Amino acid sequence: MNESRISCEEVVQRLFDYLHQELDIDASAEIERHLHRCHDCFSRAEFEQKLRDRLTESGQQEAPERLRRRIREMIERF
Template structure:
């Protein structure tokens, strides 16, 4: 039996679950099969993967001292 390939709409709807590895094996295989055939969905998935990687990498960079002091000053204003 040949599994039904999901539509573009279904792939986009489940893309974040796919990228988070929250789908079962069959569902992930269906999406991977679709991505291998659909350039638009593949491009969207690649964009989301790269965006996630950049956001993750940005979270490891320490804020400049001047910015940290400005934020601390703003927070201190609310503690008064």
């Protein structure tokens, strides 16, 4: 019941889009469900959210692709 249908790997891959609200409602809901069940992914999401907040606060501007790649690398190492 309420079995999460997406894997941790998929969540990590979609986390960036999820946090940028670039996913449709169904896809977001699926990730949210996974985050509620999976502490690892929840921590990653929290980590990325904080990282983004910090970058926004410091007013750092980077090319989206570079930023995306850097965040992805950080998450994979996390």
